[in-house]
Amino acid sequence: MTNNEFPISKPYLKTKSLFPENQETPISFIERDSVDHPLFYRRNHFSYPRLSHHNYWLPINGAIKKPKIFSLKEIQQLPAKTIKVVLECSGNKRKFFKPPVFGEQWGNGAISQGYWKGVPLRILIEKTELKDDAKEVIVVGYDFGKNPGIDGIHHFARSLPLEKALHPDTIIAYEYNQKPIPFKHGYPLRLIVPGWYAMASVKWIQQIIVTDSKFDGPFQSMEYVYYPYKDSNHDSAPVTIMNVNSTIQKPHNGQILDSGKHMIKGIAWTGMGTIQMLEVSTDNGQTWSKAAIKKDHHKGYGWVSWFYEWSAFKKGEYTILSKATDSYNRSQPMSPVWNQKGYGYNGVDCIRVKVE
Incomplete structure (x- = not known):
């Protein structure tokens, strides 16, 4: 067999669990500005879920004057927009918390964009x-x-305050990278909430309910909540806007x-504004x-790519760090704010290499 006959290796998802399916993007090997599905x-x-797109309807009801049921075709005929958005699981980088926390032990690959x-x-x-x-x-x-x-038994459900729900860039999406959203990512309709952690971007939308009171579903009031103390639930706060963050892809x-x-x-x-500065330390x-x-x-809601030439x-052995700062002057801390469920990790990114 000649060298040309060897198969070319390709990146693949990193499996965290199969039931339910949770898999990481091989973020170190992503070269393009958008991630193929x-x-x-x-x-x-x-x-x-099991559902048929052939007979798909989206009802909106609740605190409204004219309850309505939209067909998929009707939605696709309304004025649309295309937005580049980064979606990050709020548990991204959970495995780096010290002391360790329970939950899916995500590395740095619970993030993608397109x-x-x-x-x-x-x-x-x-x-x-x-x-x-x-x-809401x-x-x-x-x-x-x-x-x-x-x-x-509960359906996955999340609420948005009226201001965020009515933001012009909060969309009901039906395409990803110019093709119908793949089933495993929410087909036929997925909510996309730019700037917020991805738990807000509900997949496989069944219905929309406008409410006149605060929603207290379990994925709103129990899960996706910051609990800053190990042994109490005092000073809890909802998980919403993404923290400023960075990841070293290479080396x-x-x-x-x-x-x-x-x-x-x-x-x-970042979930607020734009990235203004990226600093690297090699010591x-x-x-x-x-x-x-x-x-x-x-511009926009996507990540930025950065690079630094290192001589x-x-x-010897080197510890390399990266630290991002956004337009709201939020910077990555050396150590993230610990919380019981391991959400929002954004400590400076860290790798170690050896030069020989």
Whole structure:
């Protein structure tokens, strides 16, 4: 067999669990600005739902004057927009918390991004005419089951405050990267909430309910809540906006490098504003240098790609860190805020390499 006959290795999802299916994106090997759907991370609480797209309807009811049922075709004929959005599981990087926390032990691959096309949720809601006492919009998914620590059987459901639900970039999406959303990522309709952790972007939408009171479903009031103390639930707060964060894609953690010049590269993202600065340290935080951010990546809701040329002529072991700062002056801390369920990890990213 000649060298040309050897099969070319391809990146693949990293399995965390199969039932339900939870798999990480191989983020270190993502070179493009959008993630092809076979490598888009998968996060599920339950088994995949069974539903037919041939007879699909989306009802909107609750604190509205004109309850309405939309057909999929009707939704697809409404004014649409396409938005590049990064979706990050709120448990991304959970395994790095110290002390350790229970839950799916995600590494740095519970994050992906691409181009979502859909109808602004506000267009659908405006057709139903909100009542004066409307407060929140609940989006219910078709996926359901039992979840550890929660009594009973529940559909996955989340609510948005009216202001966020009516934001022009909160959309009911039906396409991903110019194709129908793949079934495992929410086909035929998925809510996309830019800037918020991905638990808000409900998949397989079953119905939308406008409510005049605060929603207290288990995935709103028990799960996806920051509990800052180990032995009490005091000072709890809901998980909403993504923290500023970054990931080093190359070199890889534990890699052995030849002495010379090397490109350190990665991605950075935030739920508020835009990434303004990315700093790299090659001496475990003693000194920092600014990395270059790709010019066309500053706008929108996607991550930015960054790179830094490192001159590594001295042999030895090195700890490399990356730290992002956004336009709201939020920076990654050296250590993240610990919480019981391990949400929102955003400590400076860290890898170790050896130069020989």
